[in-house]
Every structure is written in C-alpha cells, then in structure tokens.
Amino acid sequence: MPGRQAEQRETHSNPPHDSRLTPREAALVIFAKAPVPGQVKTRLSPALTEDEAATLHGSFVLDTLERTKAAIGKFKLPVDRFLACAPSSRHVFFRIMEARHGVTLLDQQGEDLGARMRQTFDSLFSQGYRRICIVGSDVPSLPLTHYRDAVESLTRHDVVIGPASDGGYYLIGLTQPRPDLFTNIPWSTDRVLALTQQKAAAAGLKTALLPAWGDVDTLDDLQALIEESAADKKRPKQERVFSMRTAGTLELLAKRLRARQT
Numbered sequence: 001m002p003g004r005q006a007e008q009r010e011t012h013s014n015p016p017h018d019s020r021l022t023p024r025e026a027a028l029v030i031f032a033k034a035p036v037p038g039q040v041k042t043r044l045s046p047a048l049t050e051d052e053a054a055t056l057h058g059s060f061v062l063d064t065l066e067r068t069k070a071a072i073g074k075f076k077l078p079v080d081r082f083l084a085c086a087p088s089s090r091h092v093f094f095r096i097m098e099a100r101h102g103v104t105l106l107d108q109q110g111e112d113l114g115a116r117m118r119q120t121f122d123s124l125f126s127q128g129y130r131r132i133c134i135v136g137s138d139v140p141s142l143p144l145t146h147y148r149d150a151v152e153s154l155t156r157h158d159v160v161i162g163p164a165s166d167g168g169y170y171l172i173g174l175t176q177p178r179p180d181l182f183t184n185i186p187w188s189t190d191r192v193l194a195l196t197q198q199k200a201a202a203a204g205l206k207t208a209l210l211p212a213w214g215d216v217d218t219l220d221d222l223q224a225l226i227e228e229s230a231a232d233k234k235r236p237k238q239e240r241v242f243s244m245r246t247a248g249t250l251e252l253l254a255k256r257l258r259a260r261q262t
Contacts, residue, residue: 026131026151027124028068029082031108031117032061034091047219047260052253058093059246060216063140065101066243071147079151084108084120084134114182117172125177133160133173138215141228141241142170146210153208159200161193162210168192170215178203226254 033040035058037050044053065083072079081103085094089105098105106123110116117134124132131154135147146162153160154173159181162171167190172181181199185192200207216225229242229250242250 024078024080025129026077026079026154027082027129027133028072028079028147028151029084029106029120029124029132029134030061030064030068030103030137031084031086031120031134032064032094032137033057033086034088034093035061041216043217044219044222047257048222048253052256056216056222056249056253057137059243059249060140061097061137063243063246064135064137064142065097065103067140067142067144068135068147069101071144074144075148077148077151080104080129082106082124084116086116113187114185118177118179118182121174122177122179131155131173131175133171135162135171136215138217139170139213140216140243140246141225141232142213143241146171146213149210153210156206157208158205159207160210161196161207163193163212165212165214166190166217166221167194168215169196170213171210172196178205222253223257226250230254 035054037054039054040057041048041053044056048056068081071077072081082105083094083097083103084106085091086108088094089107094105097103106120108116109119120134121132131151133150133154135142135150150160150162150171150173154175158175159178160171160173161169164170168188169192174181178200180203181196185195197207214221214224216222229247232240232242233247240247
C-alpha cells in the first residue's frame, strides 16, 4: 500500500509531495509479501504448486495496486499510497512495483501481524497523516467504492473496518494511534474481527463497518474466486472487475485443478 528514488529513500522517512500542492492528510497502505514460492499462499498447497501460489499472490498484489490507484483517481481522494513490504522493501519485486505504480515503500516491522500494523500506523501518524487505512492484498475484486468509503468514514468515525468472511478483516483504518487494537489478538483465526470490535467499543471508539468481503486463504476461497471470475468474464468489458491478468491466471488454475482431480 507508493519510480525509483535515490539511495536515501531506503529510510522511507517522509512521503513525497509536490510542493505546489496542499499536503494530503490521508494514507492508504497495502500490506504485501513478496511473491516467493513456498512463502505465500501456503494454505493453497498442495492443491497448487508453490510456483502457482506465488504467481497468484503476485497478481493479487498488482490488482490491489491498480485498484487503489483507480479509486483514488476516480473519486479524487486526498490520499498518498504506500506499499508495506515483507520480508524487505529491497526485494526486486517491490522495487519494480515502486517504479511502475508510484507507491512509497515501507518495511513491515514486528514479530506478528498486529505488531507490524501497529508500527505502520505509528510511523505514518508521526509523519502528520490524520487518516490512515491498511488493506490486505487478498481482495482483488474489492469494489472501488469500498476504498472511497473507508477513507471518507474516517472523517466521522475513529475506526473503520472491512470485515472478511472468515472472521478477520481485509481493511482497518484509524484517525489516531490505537496500539490496544493490535495486542492480544489471535491472528489468523475467526476471532480477529469480533475481538477488535470489542476492544474498540471498550475504548469508546466510534467504529464504521464496510461491507463484508471474502479474501483468499483456502482452496474453497480460491474455488469461489474462480467462479466469481468466470461470471465476471460474461459481463461487458467495461463492467468487468477482474484484471485480464488475474482472470487468465484463475482460468488456468481451474483447468489444472480439474486435471489433477481426474
């Protein structure tokens, strides 16, 4: 969740701004792992090979970069985009994303997902941003309006959450640092959303919920996405949601999965 700059950019201390423009107050951060075989989408194996899972993951990251850019442009959102990278922003994949998609790179830092999100929020709030959203890269068909609504909700709420169908969330946004929302959470379980909402309510925070959306963790999730993509392909081109890249990847994976079952 923001080509190529001088070596000092590796510190990522401040986002770039055109001095002729009013500095933006909101940040949208895409959390992503490099598409390294064996390190991403591991729950899709052995149904998918490690290379197939990595290819799919890489396409999802590209989708999220493209769709966030499209949402910002379509709705004229006052948002800077960042790409929070794991294991390191120095990975060549992220350097290419920086050059091609105009995102600023950040390193994910922390022992678990909660610590990494907390550190990202803290870092960007310290830079002066007042509305910050973090989105995962497993929602390639997320409607552009969800990004708009997330950013705009933070003008009226303290927290915005995009619930995932598995009991987690695909997006979270804040207007101030809230480390309590990221501690003592059993990450990668179906209790993440409920516990986060409980913590927000206990702290007296006003929370907005986006529509629920499915992410892709399991083979059942992948099969559902394949069906969604196939239905999307029947729509007129101007109404299609899936990128040609991801639609083609899903179609190929569907054929391979059928072949492996025979």
